[in-house]
Amino acid sequence: xxxxxxxxxxxxxxxxxxxxxxxxxxxxxxxxxxxxxxxxxxxxxxxxxxxxxxxxxxxxxxxxxxxxxxxxxxxxxxxxxxxxxxxxxxxxxxxxxxxxxxxxxxxxxxxxxxx
Amino acid sequence: xxxxxxxxxxxxxxxxxxxxxxxxxxxxxxxxxxxxxxxxxxxxxxxxxxxxxxxxxxxxxxxxxxxxxxxxxxxxxxxxxxxxxxxxxxxxxxxxxxxxxxxxxxxxxxxxx
Numbered sequence: 001x002x003x004x005x006x007x008x009x010x011x012x013x014x015x016x017x018x019x020x021x022x023x024x025x026x027x028x029x030x031x032x033x034x035x036x037x038x039x040x041x042x043x044x045x046x047x048x049x050x051x052x053x054x055x056x057x058x059x060x061x062x063x064x065x066x067x068x069x070x071x072x073x074x075x076x077x078x079x080x081x082x083x084x085x086x087x088x089x090x091x092x093x094x095x096x097x098x099x100x101x102x103x104x105x106x107x108x109x110x111x112x113x114x115x
Numbered sequence: 116x117x118x119x120x121x122x123x124x125x126x127x128x129x130x131x132x133x134x135x136x137x138x139x140x141x142x143x144x145x146x147x148x149x150x151x152x153x154x155x156x157x158x159x160x161x162x163x164x165x166x167x168x169x170x171x172x173x174x175x176x177x178x179x180x181x182x183x184x185x186x187x188x189x190x191x192x193x194x195x196x197x198x199x200x201x202x203x204x205x206x207x208x209x210x211x212x213x214x215x216x217x218x219x220x221x222x223x224x225x226x227x228x
Contacts, residue, residue, distance in 0.1 A: 036219075043205060043221040044158070089157060093217075101148040101209040101217030102171050105157040 002027045002094050008084050011109040013080055013113050021109045023064075023090035031092040033057075033073040034103065038087045047075075047088070068083035081115045086113070117141055119208050119220035127226045128196050130207060136191040136223045147171065147189040148217060150205040158205060164189055180219030196227045 007022040025031065035047040035057070047059030053068035073090060079088045090106040120139040130132050135140045140147050146165045150158040151174075162171035164183035175181075178196075193200060203224050209218040 034216075044207075044219040046216055046218075057140065085215055101146060101207050102160055102173075103148075103150075103158075103217065104160070107157050 002031070002092060002104040004090050004092055004104055004106035005086075006090050006109050009040075009108075010112060011110070013083055015113055015115050016079045017093045017113075019080045019111070020082075021078040021088055021090075021111070023075065023106060025071050025092050026071065027071075027092055027094045027104075029094055030068075031094040033064070034091045034093070035062070035064055035073070035075050036089045036091055036105075037107075038089065040086070044089065052064045069079070079101035080111070082115055085111055085113045119206055119218050121204075121206050121220035123185075123191075123223060123225050124221065125219045125224050127228060129228055130196055130198065132196050132227075134193045134196060136193070136204050136206075136225070136226060138189045138206030138208075138220060139189070140189070140206075142189050142211075143209035143221055144218075145187060146209045147183055147187070148207040149175075149189070149191050149208075150207065152203040152205060153199075154202070158203075161191070193225075198227050201225060201227045 003026045032051045034049045036044045037047045048059040050057040050066035057064045064075045087108045089108045091103040122137045148163040149161040152158040156193045161175040163171045169227045181191045203222045205222045209217040
């Protein structure tokens with residue numbers, strides 16, 4: 001079955017540091033890949049996505065590239081801010097049609113950014 | 116822009132009671148998904164509906180049932196509640212075909228005491 005593995009956290013950084021959160025996946029076919037962010041007490045917000053190999057998703061300074069050869073979708077940001085503190089989930093959707101929202105999530109990575 | 120609306124936001128129930136969670140999708144979205152997120156866990160897919168028919172089923176306990184109504188809102192019914200059912204329940208909606216994104220509501224936090 002489908003699975004997503006994220007780097008174990010939590011991650012603690014100083015403001016303006018470089019961020020990488022690793023994500024690898026196992027899936028049948030050609031999944032779509034996503035990064036969701038969850039702020040304390042809030043729901044899940046889509047941060048970025050990529051739907052085919054070599055696509056790069058980007059948003060709010062975050063980037064991730066769909067690497068089929070390494071089955072990875074690592075999240076990066078060049079300079080983090082305190083406001084980026086949240087839980088980040090890597091996810092995949094392996095079926096189209098009526099199942100685009102049927103997501104398999106990684107275990108989540110807690111990011112804390114200190115001033 | 117309109118988002119996915121879930122109600123109630125918080126719910127406290129006793130063991131063996133029943134609970135009903137409601138989800139109102141984004142207008143013109145015809146697909147609804149339910150997820151359960153336990154404390155410190157990743158969201159787990161429970162069930163989905165497309166055009167009022169069940170389209171997929173995940174790890175939903177037999178004590179739970181759900182349906183989608185003619186106005187596309189959905190309800191998750193939970194009976195014989197157990198302490199382990201305490202979790203954040205998310206609803207998401209999307210509008211296939213061709214749409215690769217599901218939009219999530221803010222969730223209902225269910226506490227079973």
